[in-house]
Amino acid sequence: MVLLDEPLGALDLKLRQHMQVELKRILTELTITTLYVTHDQSEALSMSDRIAVMRHGRVEQIGSSREIYDRPSSPYVAHFVGKVNFLRGVYHTSSVIALDSGGKTLKVNTEALGTRDKVVVAIRPEHVDVIAEPSEESNVLRGVVTRVEYQGNLVQLHIATEGDYELVVERQASLSSARVGQKVALRLPEDKLVVWPDSGEESVAVGRSRVQ
Numbered sequence: 001m002v003l004l005d006e007p008l009g010a011l012d013l014k015l016r017q018h019m020q021v022e023l024k025r026i027l028t029e030l031t032i033t034t035l036y037v038t039h040d041q042s043e044a045l046s047m048s049d050r051i052a053v054m055r056h057g058r059v060e061q062i063g064s065s066r067e068i069y070d071r072p073s074s075p076y077v078a079h080f081v082g083k084v085n086f087l088r089g090v091y092h093t094s095s096v097i098a099l100d101s102g103g104k105t106l107k108v109n110t111e112a113l114g115t116r117d118k119v120v121v122a123i124r125p126e127h128v129d130v131i132a133e134p135s136e137e138s139n140v141l142r143g144v145v146t147r148v149e150y151q152g153n154l155v156q157l158h159i160a161t162e163g164d165y166e167l168v169v170e171r172q173a174s175l176s177s178a179r180v181g182q183k184v185a186l187r188l189p190e191d192k193l194v195v196w197p198d199s200g201e202e203s204v205a206v207g208r209s210r211v212q
Helices: 013-030 043-049 067-069 075-082
Strands: 002-006 033-037 051-055 058-063 085-092 095-098 105-107 117-123 129-131 140-150 153-159 165-172 183-187 194-197
Touching: 013 043, 033 095, 043 067, 051 075, 058 067, 058 075, 058 183, 075 085, 075 117, 085 105, 085 165, 153 183
Parallel strands: 002 033
Antiparallel strands: 051 058, 085 095, 085 117, 095 105, 117 194, 129 183, 140 153, 140 183, 153 165
């Protein structure tokens, strides 16, 4: 077994990305079990077969890269691995969540919660749809673009919505023409929403000035 503790941390970005490919190829060819320690979330996702996310010395979740990213077991894991938008609300019957602010509701794909339970809802920035005019109001929040960040192949939009939420949305730069001050509607697909009971944890930041 090989233990690698932050082996590429001192390299610049392009060299680090090249070495990730080479290192994974070598270890795969040699069929050596490797424990790879890193604080770089993207590196962990690309290098691993299985990931263990740790917190205060305890394992929060173990799974494949896709499981960790798409179905995190807790808000902490969702926040730690990648970017995420959080909202808070109360779970009602028929898999509907009433958000704490704005008087809006969300349909979700879960029935594992009790009626009137307080919950935290999460969605990744790339899963939020920006639509011109919604055909229905289900899972739709209206808002205004407050900031546009050009990141090369991606554009990151910061959108202040009804209910004092600020959601972050990522789009391919070639497909986005959004501008500051533009009014938009956001659709949150129910199959992309992840829901947990709300523990009141302070690290789950919700609100216009505290989005994680």
